[in-house]
Amino acid sequence: DGGITQSPKYLFRKEGQNVTLSCEQNLNHDAMYWYRQDPGQGLRLIYYSQIVNDFQKGDIAEGYSVSREKKESFPLTVTSAQKNPTAFYLCASRTGTQYEKLFFGSGTQLSVL
């Protein structure tokens, strides 16, 4: 079955540490997104990529970095510069057509030790 796989489900970060969240899709989608969700808030866009080897900053990109070396993969690194990283992180993908919806992965809960 096609879908989006995020790993790990739970992740703990120590002070000053960088951590990487994995996102893999086998839907053959061109566009991929990373969202952050805090309790009681909507999804906020961190980074997005419309095509391989290209990505753009979203609304809250500071303290995060991404890469898009393969169509299937869009990993997110939470750097030590992100001072408040505790949140639920969601990866999503979409085909390149105009009216296509987002498909989401199951999410990664990141917490600070």
Added chain:
Amino acid sequence: GQNIDQPTEMTATEGAIVQINCTYQTSGFNGLFWYQQHAGEAPTFLSYNVLDGLEEKGRFSSFLSRSKGYSYLLLKELQMKDSASYLCAVRGGYGQNFVFGPGTRLSVLP
């Protein structure tokens, strides 16, 4: 700027009907989406509107008025499993990205 408003919480009784409203102000419009999200899980797609009017899909219906910047999601014959957050999202603006509202947490009581 871009802004989407939804009520924070709603409560309804099993078997009843509930309407969740969404108002939006965005630069550009290319569709309005409703997603359901259970706690700690991924959002799942419910409905999509790009033209004015009502879209019906089983127990769920969604309405759009582009001139008023307004949509609602109507849930009929409520079941306990409908207890979840409902996210309103608009696609448009720079990069044609999706802007999400804060979500409405619906509690269905027996």
